[in-house]
Amino acid sequence: MALKFGVIGGGSWATAIVKMLSENLDEVGWYMRSVYALEHLKKEQHNPNYLSAVEFDTTRLKLSNDINTIIDYADYLIFAIPSAFVGKELEKVSSHFKNKIVFSAIKGIVPESGKIVGVHFHDAYEIPYENIGVITGPCHAEEVALERLSYLTIACADEEHAKVMAKHLGSDYINTTITDDTIGTEYAAMLKNIYAIAAGIAHGLGYGDNFQSVLMSNAIREMKKFIKKVHKMKRNINDSAYLGDLLVTGYSVFSRNRMFGNMIGKGYTVKSAQMEMSMVAEGYYAAESAYKIKEKTGAKTPIIDAVYEVLYKRKDPKKTFKKLTEKLD
Numbered sequence: 001m002a003l004k005f006g007v008i009g010g011g012s013w014a015t016a017i018v019k020m021l022s023e024n025l026d027e028v029g030w031y032m033r034s035v036y037a038l039e040h041l042k043k044e045q046h047n048p049n050y051l052s053a054v055e056f057d058t059t060r061l062k063l064s065n066d067i068n069t070i071i072d073y074a075d076y077l078i079f080a081i082p083s084a085f086v087g088k089e090l091e092k093v094s095s096h097f098k099n100k101i102v103f104s105a106i107k108g109i110v111p112e113s114g115k116i117v118g119v120h121f122h123d124a125y126e127i128p129y130e131n132i133g134v135i136t137g138p139c140h141a142e143e144v145a146l147e148r149l150s151y152l153t154i155a156c157a158d159e160e161h162a163k164v165m166a167k168h169l170g171s172d173y174i175n176t177t178i179t180d181d182t183i184g185t186e187y188a189a190m191l192k193n194i195y196a197i198a199a200g201i202a203h204g205l206g207y208g209d210n211f212q213s214v215l216m217s218n219a220i221r222e223m224k225k226f227i228k229k230v231h232k233m234k235r236n237i238n239d240s241a242y243l244g245d246l247l248v249t250g251y252s253v254f255s256r257n258r259m260f261g262n263m264i265g266k267g268y269t270v271k272s273a274q275m276e277m278s279m280v281a282e283g284y285y286a287a288e289s290a291y292k293i294k295e296k297t298g299a300k301t302p303i304i305d306a307v308y309e310v311l312y313k314r315k316d317p318k319k320t321f322k323k324l325t326e327k328l329d
Contacts, residue, residue, distance in 0.1 A: 004029060005168060006074030008067060008089070010037050012050040012279070013105055014080035016141035018061070019054050023171040029062040031070040033089070038063050051145040068095040076101045076165065078135065079117065082280040083108030086117065090124075098126050101161050103133040103154075107189040108282040109289035116186045130158040133165060134182050136189045138244035139174075140254040147173045153241035154178045155185040179241065183231040188223060188242045191304075193283030194290055195219040196249040197261035198307050201317050204265020211325070215303070216250050218328045222301050226290070229297040257283040264310060265317055287311050302327040 006029030007018050014030075021028045032038050040048040041063065045055045064070055071077060072095050081089055083106050104117040113120050118132045133156035143150055152169055156162035157180055166176035179185060198219070199212055207215075223246065224237040237243060249255050260281035263273040270284070291308040294301045306324040309315040 009080035196257035200261020
């Protein structure tokens, strides 16, 4: 009997993941909170709000605005909703999904618990760690929509689960690799959004490419120290899941976190920048959580500190980044 896959989320990344799965499956389950988006998708064959150029054969989609319907349907569940909304969505869950294979495509921290998504699922829902995985980049949803060659890293403690997910996401334009560093890759996916905000702030303040390269070079070393403090294991920080994902998020025009930071650097308040953006900048929430974690672990994180001070302590970006430049090498 064929395995069933269900995607939780209605944003750009969820839409891209459904597209990838549709290359390999006769049917894909898809939960969207918005009734309007679902009805539009059924009639017009595309998501009205995100990646609207991607057309779907809706006869091959099991669509529902009831999260429990898709949880009951699927063997493998992929969560692709902003981390800030995970708690609220999971409040709706009445189905038991302790025995499901759950993959997170969420690049952030659950605010209610202050934990990365995999740890939150384990602690709150008793899902065994070997049944929890992570889908990470470097990969932008917009380039998946355009079918530009992209790379995914699939992390899971159970190698077979990772292989199954990699097989069903891979295609002629999606290359996949697997790893057992579930916690490290998830922290990297969270941290790179903070560093992308830093890159955006620097750009908004008028710093050029020379400084950006120094910032990214320091960011990957800072990421290595941070992850080593929270989860020590053998890993190569220069692998695509860490360095590659950091670079694409820090430099790409598709990066919402860089865009958010750029607006802050240009003088927007946090609230006004959030209101103007149609998508959630995960790094905003991650900055507070990462700062609290580093306070406990004692990791030295001058870049995270600077972003946190600008976003949460309302420190002047220009003065804060001037001080930061003196701490980088």
